[in-house]
Amino acid sequence: MTLNWQQEAAKYKDQMLADLTSLLKINSARDVEHKEDDAPLGPGPRDALLQFLAIADRDGFTTKNVENVAGRIELGSGDEIFGILGHMDVVPAGDGWETNPFEPVIKDGKIYARGSSDDKGPSIAAYYALKLLKDNGIELNKKVHFIVGTDEESEWVGINRYLEVEPKPDFAISPDANFPIINGEKGIVSYLMTFKPVDGADGDMTLVSFKSGLRANMVPQTAKAILTGAMPADFQAKFDAYVADHKLQGTITTDGDQTIIDLIGKGSHAQEPKAGVNAATHLATFLADFALDTKGGNYIGTIARLMHEDSRGHLLNINHTDDVMGDLTACPAVFNYTQDGVATVLLNVRYPKGVTAESTRDGLANTLSDLADVTIDGHAQEPHYVPGDDPLVATLLSVFEEQTGLKGHEQVIGGGTYGRILERGVAFGALPEERENVMHQANEYMHIEDIMNAIAIYADAIYRLTR
Incomplete structure (x- = not known):
């Protein structure tokens, strides 16, 4: 030709x-x-x-x-x-x-x-x-x-x-x-982590809601938390410093007795979480330093401790590498929390040969056994x-x-x-x-x-x- x-x-x-x-x-x-x-x-x-x-x-x-x-x-x-x-x-x-x-x-x-x-x-x-x-x-x-x-x-x-x-x-x-x-x-699979009920006292602040993420296959670009209670005097200053230190954008506003925090990171494809900046895990990491109610503090603390800037799943104990296919990646993608209702995180995982959707679920369930139930959300692709x-x-x-x-x-x-x-x-x-x-x-x-x-x-x- x-x-x-x-x-x-x-x-x-x-x-x-x-x-x-x-x-x-x-x-x-x-x-x-x-x-x-x-x-x-x-x-x-x-x-x-x-x-x-x-x-x-x-x-x-x-x-x-x-x-x-x-x-x-x-x-x-x-x-x-x-x-x-x-x-x-x-x-x-x-x-x-x-x-x-x-x-x-x-x-x-x-x-x-x-x-x-x-x-x-x-x-x-x-x-x-x-x-x-x-x-x-x-x-x-x-x-x-x-x-x-x-x-x-x-x-x-x-x-x-x-x-x-x-x-x-x-x-x-x-x-x-x-x-x-x-x-x-x-392989591609998403895991729904449903947090278990916890008992405990109120903190200085109560987490009313925490929302972030559009789809399992996207690093969340924006996150919003609504709080009630007495804000520390230096809350705004610490927020401004965190946003500046991590090159984010964000605002704190009030509506009646509610304090509303909006944070903007960078969205990207979930296949490589490091290409984005996860607004949700950043917001959780910031809030984890403050005294929240027990339920809210448990949710926020778990995200900050086990999901922030850990794209290979080491903190969740699900990391794995294959010589041909490379690393497993983990992207916390959709967050949904209400004070009197749900407390969930949808985690999107891309896994190489050598592990399965089921074995990875079992690893997550073991790590989170005292905190959340873990189920496969939808259909896993091999x-x-x-x-x-x-x-x-x-x-x-x-x-x-x-x-x-x-x-x-x-x-x-x-x-x-x-x-x-x-x-x-x-x-x-x-x-x-x-x-x-x-x-x-x-x-x-x-x-x-x-x-x-x-x-x-x-x-x-x-x-x-x-x-």
């Missing part, structure tokens, strides 16, 4: 940006509270799926909509099915944006919006790779099914339903991570690895090297992509390894240059894998 993939990809820049903008304008975060008969995951995920399929219909592809939770775009023919697995849902926008997260802004060669890098930007790159092949009349000897889900950030309802009723690809890539390749993904000598991995690394001039190598991540849903599935791009990863963060963006390069890389990869 003598086609210059980069030159061909460049022809689509303006149209690609217009289509990407139309997708980014849709707030497609899961919203089951507003689900409808034709929108089981909420109007946003449905609308983004319909828009993506409409783009493909406009360009003459054969498409299929699976119950408004997943869809397919088809190209090629043959006995084997090569899958491309993307998603149109996004995590909630959260706070801290400098622009409207659903009004895309192009600045300094970047497009800013929620979903720009996870996963609407990479998915549109893979789509335009297919369009490039179709427009050039290139014959593919395998079927290509571009499968689009709408619940990747939560429970995978869309992709799981698709695989129940539609043909499963024989092998696949997911454009939902980094180049050069992700051929290993750690570690996934495709060997480097698999032809899928070898071909993709060869394409990457030829298109970029860089040396390819295997990678394992703590994130979870649709690549793990197939035995021969990997994540492939679209974020260059050297770029900052701003997925799940405020002011998420993607370099337009990277989207254009990804179109060429994907087109070459699809061509070689379907010859």
Whole structure:
């Protein structure tokens, strides 16, 4: 094949940006509270799926909509099915944006919006790779099914339903991570820690509520505590000093007899908690130095003592390292406490080979035996690895090297992509390894240059894998 993939990809820049903008304008975060008969995951995920399929219909592809939770775009023919697995849902926008997260802004060669890098930007790159092949009349000897889900950030309802009723690809890539390749993904599990009732006297201050976190797969960016009782005279000064020392932002306000503390850290993807600044554990660490009521003090003290700045789970006694897959990571992600009600923490763990969701739960339960009950929240995903000598991995690394001039190598991540849903599935791009990863963060963006390069890389990869 003598086609210059980069030159061909460049022809689509303006149209690609217009289509990407139309997708980014849709707030497609899961919203089951507003689900409808034709929108089981909420109007946003449905609308983004319909828009993506409409783009493909406009360009003459054969498409299929699976119950408004997943869809397919088809190209090629043959006995084997090569899958491309993307998603149109996004995590909630959260706070801290400098622009409207659903009004895309192009600045300094970047497009800013929620979903720009996870996963609407990479998915549109893979789509335009297919369009490039179709427009050039290139014959593919395998079927290509571009499968689009709408619940990747939560429970995978869309992709799981698709695989129940539609043909499963024989092998696949997911454009939902980094180049050069992700051929290993750690196991993923969340644990709900429900604190046990405690007896004791009131302190100088009573913790009325403590709230933080949006999703299990996000480091919480903001945290709020409400207190009553007599504040120490130096409370504000100590708070200001803590905020300054740790480069945070925060305020203390009053409402009647309540003191309200808001703290802002830095949100990030839970796969690497050290990439963020956990507002909740910082706020707990600050409050732990003061005399709180027994229930509130037990909750706050446990968070400060066992969960603050310990991304590898050493304090919780669940740390583990595998030579290939690396460290277990632990991210305290969602906090919910009320004085007369619940006291919970949702801990998100990414675990390598050598431990299981159950063995890690048992370790947590042992550490917290006097403090909290520990249960697995939802469904655990097992570690996934495709060997480097698999032809899928070898071909993709060869394409990457030829298109970029860089040396390819295997990678394992703590994130979870649709690549793990197939035995021969990997994540492939679209974020260059050297770029900052701003997925799940405020002011998420993607370099337009990277989207254009990804179109060429994907087109070459699809061509070689379907010859």
